[in-house]
Amino acid sequence: MRSLKIGNTLVFFITMTLVLSMSVLVFADRPEKPDNYDPTDGWRIPPPVKNIENPVEANDQNIAQGKTSYERNCQSCHGDNGQGDGPDADGLDDFPGDFTDEAFKALPEGVLFFMIKEGKDDMPAFSGDLTDPQIWQIIRYVETLE
Numbered sequence: 001m002r003s004l005k006i007g008n009t010l011v012f013f014i015t016m017t018l019v020l021s022m023s024v025l026v027f028a029d030r031p032e033k034p035d036n037y038d039p040t041d042g043w044r045i046p047p048p049v050k051n052i053e054n055p056v057e058a059n060d061q062n063i064a065q066g067k068t069s070y071e072r073n074c075q076s077c078h079g080d081n082g083q084g085d086g087p088d089a090d091g092l093d094d095f096p097g098d099f100t101d102e103a104f105k106a107l108p109e110g111v112l113f114f115m116i117k118e119g120k121d122d123m124p125a126f127s128g129d130l131t132d133p134q135i136w137q138i139i140r141y142v143e144t145l146e
């Protein structure tokens with residue numbers, strides 16, 4: 001009898017855990033692109049960074065290496081095509097951005113470089129994980145997204 005009761009309790013807890021984790025999956029909404037999407041909204045960008053130029057050439061090799069780094073470090077949140085719809089975007093507080101949007105395309109490269117290096121809230125800072133040339137290569141790849 002006793003072991004049966006323990007068994008029932010166990011089944012109850014396992015069931016509850018499953019139900020709870022499933023509801024988390026169902027309710028973890030992906031943040032939507034705001035109507036007036038402004039990629040710099042809430043970012044504190046030091047004005048001089050907009051003058052930093054990309055020292056990495058936009059050639060096939062750099063774009064291909066940027067793509068590999070993007071797939072490894074960014075795609076999980078930013079999505080296959082940079083539209084903010086990667087699997088890890090579910091449950092984020094802020095929309096991760098739309099790299100194909102005109103407003104995004106208009107940002108100076110130095111601003112992108114600053115954002116990727118420094119991060120903000122759910123956007124990780126990559127200054128420790130990626131070298132400057134790797135970040136510039138990613139920017140070269142991101143510029144090809146449309």
Ligand code: HEC
Binds near residue numbers: 095121123
């Ligand atoms: C864990 C998820 C996550 C990963 C991984 C991630 N980002 Fe982000 N990223 C975000 C979020 C969330 C924002 C929006 C931040 C905000 O506005 O508060 C963001 C914003 C940005 C922005 C500014 C655009 C905007 O609309 O805010 C750029 C540029 C960017 N990320 C590039 C990258 C690059 C390049 C990588 C990989 C090296 C990367 N991110 C990895 C979540 C992520």
